[in-house]
Amino acid sequence: MMLRVLYFARLRERFGLAEENVDLAGATATATAADLVAQLRARGGAWAEELAAGRAFRVAVNQDIVMLDAVLPEHAEVAIFPPVTGG
Amino acid sequence: MMLRVLYFARLRERFGLAEENVDLAGATATATAADLVAQLRARGGAWAEELAAGRAFRVAVNQDIVMLDAVLPEHAEVAIFPPVTGG
Amino acid sequence: MVKAGLMKIVVQTEAFDLGAEVDAMRNGRTDIGAIASFVGLARDMNEGSGVQAMTLEHYPGMTEKALAALVEEAATRWALLDVTVIHRVGRLLPGDPIVLVAVASSHRGAAFAACEYIMDALKTRAPFWKKEETPEGERWVDARVSDDAAAARWSA
Amino acid sequence: MVKAGLMKIVVQTEAFDLGAEVDAMRNGRTDIGAIASFVGLARDMNEGSGVQAMTLEHYPGMTEKALAALVEEAATRWALLDVTVIHRVGRLLPGDPIVLVAVASSHRGAAFAACEYIMDALKTRAPFWKKEETPEGERWVDARVSDDAAAARWSA
Numbered sequence: 001m002m003l004r005v006l007y008f009a010r011l012r013e014r015f016g017l018a019e020e021n022v023d024l025a026g027a028t029a030t031a032t033a034a035d036l037v038a039q040l041r042a043r044g045g046a047w048a049e050e051l052a053a054g055r056a057f058r059v060a061v062n063q064d065i066v067m068l069d070a071v072l073p074e075h076a077e078v079a080i081f082p083p084v085t086g087g
Numbered sequence: 088m089m090l091r092v093l094y095f096a097r098l099r100e101r102f103g104l105a106e107e108n109v110d111l112a113g114a115t116a117t118a119t120a121a122d123l124v125a126q127l128r129a130r131g132g133a134w135a136e137e138l139a140a141g142r143a144f145r146v147a148v149n150q151d152i153v154m155l156d157a158v159l160p161e162h163a164e165v166a167i168f169p170p171v172t173g174g
Numbered sequence: 175m176v177k178a179g180l181m182k183i184v185v186q187t188e189a190f191d192l193g194a195e196v197d198a199m200r201n202g203r204t205d206i207g208a209i210a211s212f213v214g215l216a217r218d219m220n221e222g223s224g225v226q227a228m229t230l231e232h233y234p235g236m237t238e239k240a241l242a243a244l245v246e247e248a249a250t251r252w253a254l255l256d257v258t259v260i261h262r263v264g265r266l267l268p269g270d271p272i273v274l275v276a277v278a279s280s281h282r283g284a285a286f287a288a289c290e291y292i293m294d295a296l297k298t299r300a301p302f303w304k305k306e307e308t309p310e311g312e313r314w315v316d317a318r319v320s321d322d323a324a325a326a327r328w329s330a
Numbered sequence: 331m332v333k334a335g336l337m338k339i340v341v342q343t344e345a346f347d348l349g350a351e352v353d354a355m356r357n358g359r360t361d362i363g364a365i366a367s368f369v370g371l372a373r374d375m376n377e378g379s380g381v382q383a384m385t386l387e388h389y390p391g392m393t394e395k396a397l398a399a400l401v402e403e404a405a406t407r408w409a410l411l412d413v414t415v416i417h418r419v420g421r422l423l424p425g426d427p428i429v430l431v432a433v434a435s436s437h438r439g440a441a442f443a444a445c446e447y448i449m450d451a452l453k454t455r456a457p458f459w460k461k462e463e464t465p466e467g468e469r470w471v472d473a474r475v476s477d478d479a480a481a482a483r484w485s486a
Contacts, residue, residue, distance in 0.1 A: 193352075200371060214438065215365070286368070
C-alpha cells in the first residue's frame with residue numbers, strides 16, 4: 001500500500017525529511033496508522049527514538065488527527081508531528 | 088441637614104428635575120438614605136409612585152452605590168436613579 | 175493593581191478606534207502575550223421592537239469612579255498589564271459602537287476572564303442609562319435579569 | 331452553522347489589522363450587538379528564557395481545514411453572526427501579533443465564549459509549531475499541559 005507521509009517541526013528536523021512515499025509492507029485493507037508507525041520505527045536511530053511508545057507525537061490521516069488504530073485508505077496522506085503549539 | 092440630590096434617566100424625567108438642594112427635616116447624625124427617600128416620597132405624585140417600597144431604584148452617596156440603611160454625611164451628594172443599563 | 179498610567183478610562187461622545195487603542199497598548203512592549211477586547215454595538219432590535227436610535231445618559235464623576243473601581247477589582251483577581259475602557263454617551267444609531275473594553279496580560283486566560291468580568295460588572299454597576307427611539311415612541315431600557323445573573327457569576 | 335461567506339480563515343506571513351478586521355465584520359450591519367476579539371502576541375520570555383525571535387511552521391491544507399472545523403463547532407454551540415481567524419506563520423519578533431480571533435454575535439455571552447473556545451481549541455488542534463531563538467540556541471516549544479486543560483474545559 002502506497003502512502004504519502006509528511007513530517008513537521010521537530011520530527012522533520014530529526015528525520016531530515018519533510019515528506020516521502022512509503023510502501024507499507026504486507027498491508028491489507030485493514031492496515032492502521034500503528035502499522036505505519038511500527039514500520040518507520042524499525043528504521044532505528046531517530047525514527048526508533050521519536051516514535052517510541054510513550055513519546056508524544058500526533059498522526060493525521062488525510063488532514064484529520066486520528067488515533068493510532070485508524071485504518072489507512074489507499075494513497076492516504078499521513079502526517080506525523082509533535083503536539084501542536086500555535087496561537 | 089443639607090444634601091445635594093441628583094436624579095437621572097427615567098426618574099429625572101418623571102420628577103421634572105435633574106438636581107436640587109434638600110433640607111432633610113429633623114435629621115440627626117444617623118440620618119440614612121431611607122430617611123431622605125421617605126421625605127421625597129411624602130411629596131406624593133410621581134415621587135410617591137417611583138420611590139414606593141418594592142420599586143427598583145438605586146441610591147448613591149458621594150458617588151458610591153449604597154444600601155438604604157447607609158448613613159448620610161453632612162453636605163453629601165446623593166443620587167437616585169433606575170437600575171443601570173449601559174454597555 | 176494596574177500600574178499608574180496603565181489604565182485608561184474615558185467617557186466620550188465620539189466614536190473610538192479599536193485598532194488604535196489596542197496598538198497603543200502593545201506599542202513598544204514585548205511582555206504582553208494576550209489582548210482580549212470587546213466592542214458592544216447598538217442593535218436595530220431590542221425586546222421585539224425596532225430601534226431607530228438610542229441616547230445614552232450617564233452620571234459624570236461617578237461614572238469614571240465606578241469604572242476605575244471595576245478595573246481595579248479585575249486587576250486584583252488577575253495579573254493584568256494594561257486595561258482600556260471607553261464608553262460613549264449621547265445619541266447613537268444602530269450599528270454604532272457603544273463600549274470598548276481591552277485587557278492586556280501575559281496569558282490569554284487572564285485577559286479573557288478580566289475583559290468579560292469588566293463588561294459584566296459595567297452592565298450592572300456603572301451609571302449609564304439607555305433611552306431607545308422606537309416606532310412606538312421613546313422608552314427607557316429596563317435593566318436585564320440576565321445582566322444581574324452574569325455579574326453574580328463572578329462572586330460564586 | 332456560520333453562514334457561507336461569514337467566516338474568514340486566513341494563514342499568512344503578513345501582519346494583520348485588528349481594527350480593519352472588526353470594522354469589516356460590522357460594516358453595514360445593525361444586528362450585531364457584541365464583538366469579542368483576541369490577539370495573541372510573541373513575548374520576549376518563555377519558560378524562563380529570553381526569546382529573540384520565533385518561527386512558526388504549519389501544515390498547509392490541514393491548517394485551514396482544522397481552523398474551519400473549530401469555527402463550525404463554535405457556531406454549533408453558540409449563535410454567531412460572523413467569525414474571523416487569522417494566524418501568522420514565518421519568523422516573528424517579540425511584540426509581533428501572531429493570531430487574531432474575532433467573533434460577532436447578538437449578545438456578549440456568546441461572543442466571549444465562542445472566542446475563547448476557538449482560541450483554546452486552536453492551541454491544541456490546529457497544526458502550528460513554534461521554534462524559538464534564545465541565547466542558548468534554537469528550541470521547539472513544547473505543548474503546554476495548561477493548554478490541554480483549557481481545551482478540555484469545554485467538553486465538561
